[in-house]
Amino acid sequence: MGDVFVLGIGIHPFGRTEGMTGVDQGVFAVRQALSDAGLEWNDVQFAYGASDAAGNPDTMVDQLGLTGVQFINVRNGCAAGGSALFSAQMAIKSGECDIGLAVGFDKHPRGAFDAKPSEYNLPEWYGDAGYMVTTQFFANKIMRYMHLNGISRETLGRVSEKAFRNGEKAPHAWRRQPVPLEEILEAPMVSDPYSKYMFCSPAEGGVALILGSEKKARELGVPMVRLKAATMRTRPPGSFEVFAPSVDIERGGSATNIASRDAFAIAGVGPEDIDVAQLQDTEAGAELMHMAENGFCADGDQEKWLAEGLTEIGGKLPVNTDGGCLACGEPIGASGLRQVYENVVQLRGQGGARQVPGDPKTAYSHVYGAPGVSAVTILER
Amino acid sequence: MKAIAEGLFTSEPQPRLVGGKDRDSGRIVFPCPESDRFEPVPLSRSGTLWSYTIQRFRPKSPPYAGPEAFTPFPVAYVELPGETIVEARLVDVDFDDIEIGMPLEFTPTPLDPDATDPVMIPAFRPAEAA
Numbered sequence: 485m486g487d488v489f490v491l492g493i494g495i496h497p498f499g500r501t502e503g504m505t506g507v508d509q510g511v512f513a514v515r516q517a518l519s520d521a522g523l524e525w526n527d528v529q530f531a532y533g534a535s536d537a538a539g540n541p542d543t544m545v546d547q548l549g550l551t552g553v554q555f556i557n558v559r560n561g562c563a564a565g566g567s568a569l570f571s572a573q574m575a576i577k578s579g580e581c582d583i584g585l586a587v588g589f590d591k592h593p594r595g596a597f598d599a600k601p602s603e604y605n606l607p608e609w610y611g612d613a614g615y616m617v618t619t620q621f622f623a624n625k626i627m628r629y630m631h632l633n634g635i636s637r638e639t640l641g642r643v644s645e646k647a648f649r650n651g652e653k654a655p656h657a658w659r660r661q662p663v664p665l666e667e668i669l670e671a672p673m674v675s676d677p678y679s680k681y682m683f684c685s686p687a688e689g690g691v692a693l694i695l696g697s698e699k700k701a702r703e704l705g706v707p708m709v710r711l712k713a714a715t716m717r718t719r720p721p722g723s724f725e726v727f728a729p730s731v732d733i734e735r736g737g738s739a740t741n742i743a744s745r746d747a748f749a750i751a752g753v754g755p756e757d758i759d760v761a762q763l764q765d766t767e768a769g770a771e772l773m774h775m776a777e778n779g780f781c782a783d784g785d786q787e788k789w790l791a792e793g794l795t796e797i798g799g800k801l802p803v804n805t806d807g808g809c810l811a812c813g814e815p816i817g818a819s820g821l822r823q824v825y826e827n828v829v830q831l832r833g834q835g836g837a838r839q840v841p842g843d844p845k846t847a848y849s850h851v852y853g854a855p856g857v858s859a860v861t862i863l864e865r
Numbered sequence: 866m867k868a869i870a871e872g873l874f875t876s877e878p879q880p881r882l883v884g885g886k887d888r889d890s891g892r893i894v895f896p897c898p899e900s901d902r903f904e905p906v907p908l909s910r911s912g913t914l915w916s917y918t919i920q921r922f923r924p925k926s927p928p929y930a931g932p933e934a935f936t937p938f939p940v941a942y943v944e945l946p947g948e949t950i951v952e953a954r955l956v957d958v959d960f961d962d963i964e965i966g967m968p969l970e971f972t973p974t975p976l977d978p979d980a981t982d983p984v985m986i987p988a989f990r991p992a993e994a995a
Contacts, residue, residue: 595925598925600927600928601928607870607896608870608928609869609870609873609986611927611928611929611930612869612928612929612930612931612976612984613869613929613930613931613954613976613986613987614920614924614929614931614938614940615924615940615952616924616928616929617920617924617925619918620918620920620940623918624916624917624918624940624941624942625916627916627917627918627965628915628916628942628965631916631965672921673919673921674921674922675918675919675920675921676918676919676921676960677918728952729894729895729896729951729952730884730893730894730895730896730949730950730951730952731915731942731949731950731952732892732949732950733944733947733948733949733950
């Protein structure tokens with residue numbers, strides 16, 4: 485089986501864009517990625533497209549060109565983009581195709597996500613009682629985690645502070661204004677212990693990645709960014725997930741644990757080999773818990789890591805160098821692909837003011853979502 | 866007393882939550898799924914606080930069917946020893962006094978206290994308030 489390379493990348497800035505549909509933002513990203521790779525739309529042999537709330541991705545062919553391209557739509561919660569990427573790389577690895585597209589976009593209404601009990605195999609009363617609210621789960625999860633592992637609320641604040649500081653340096657980020665730690669901690673509460681600066685918001689945006697075989701990458705003369713591993717996993721027994729009316733007393737691991745473990749095994753590297761990481765940070769505590777769930781530190785060490793700045797752009801393991809979901813918002817279909825986009829930028833040394841120093845060689849991305857799915861990629865230059 | 870859904874509590878004077886016991890593995894879940902695989906079992910009235918948050922904004926309607934006028938409420942997970950951890954409201958407690966590990970007891974509570982014939986939802990209160 486052949487290796488898979490990222491030939492080209494494109495992004496439509498995240499945030500709110502009046503007058504452009506989600507599909508339009510996806511098309512914008514695809515055109516940029518094609519131009520980055522030095523390819524035309526009719527060179528693309530297949531596409532996997534992810535969108536949660538902005539329509540069917542395959543309708544993009546209206547704008548990109550009716551080449552008859554094979555185009556498969558992916559809807560997989562917050563792992564939609566990761567799932568599109570996983571599927572696309574399989575087609576190339578197998579030797580079936582040598583140029584393909586993974587694209588994701590979304591455009592969500594303002595406010596919390598609309599979730600219905602029936603979509604999650606839950607009884608109607610669960611929604612009536614006011615529990616179809618994702619933020620409740622995230623807050624409950626971190627409250628338990630803080631209690632068990634001695635994480636302070638100030639450390640949650642530091643994650644958000646870093647996100648907005650990094651977002652300021654990323655042209656595609658939405659929130660590009662640094663917010664002082666004190667303001668983050670004292671802002672109105674959304675769901676304790678999280679204030680409004682500690683949650684990301686649903687947003688809009690589009691990301692496209694052109695993948696190809698080693699032969700194509702060499703022919704095109706693009707920077708050689710190799711996809712060493714891409715995994716997508718569902719939850720194991722005893723995990724604690726979004727929209728859970730009950731949780732097993734016997735605690736188990738998470739979908740993230742398995743996706744991460746398997747990605748490291750496939751890539752043949754360990755957490756200590758990673759130079760830069762993008763970890764799902766839909767809320768400040770998620771970044772902290774995911775540092776441990778992905779094997780980068782022990783539970784509780786985050787307190788020290790954040791205080792010492794180890795996850796800053798110049799730190800031991802820079803995390804969420806473009807400000808992550810906290811600064812970029814979360815257009816579900818595009819969010820996981822944004823992380824990979826950012827990693828390619830970092831490995832190519834094109835990060836500008838947010839470039840990780842020391843010529844990073846390996847990069848890690850991780851998404852997590854309802855109802856217990858996770859996707860991980862490891863890139864190497 | 867009208868529960869928000871049929872089969873959620875027992876009809877005893879002091880009601881209990883009804884969970885579902887997997888006939889093969891013995892694992893207990895809440896609520897009891899509508900499946901022959903699960904046998905309905907009454908759950909313990911007392912437990913301890915496993916985790917919690919305060920819901921500070923009114924959830925979107927639909928699906929939320931609570932009163933239009935919103936007051937923040939605690940959403941908790943309560944460990945029922947040897948059974949399972951259930952999601953429920955906390956009542957009769959100051960937010961500042963909530964502590965993980967505190968002993969709790971089951972008390973169904975109205976979704977809308979001002980309704981003439983309110984539906985009851987699962988909730989717990991501090992055990993010493995009994």
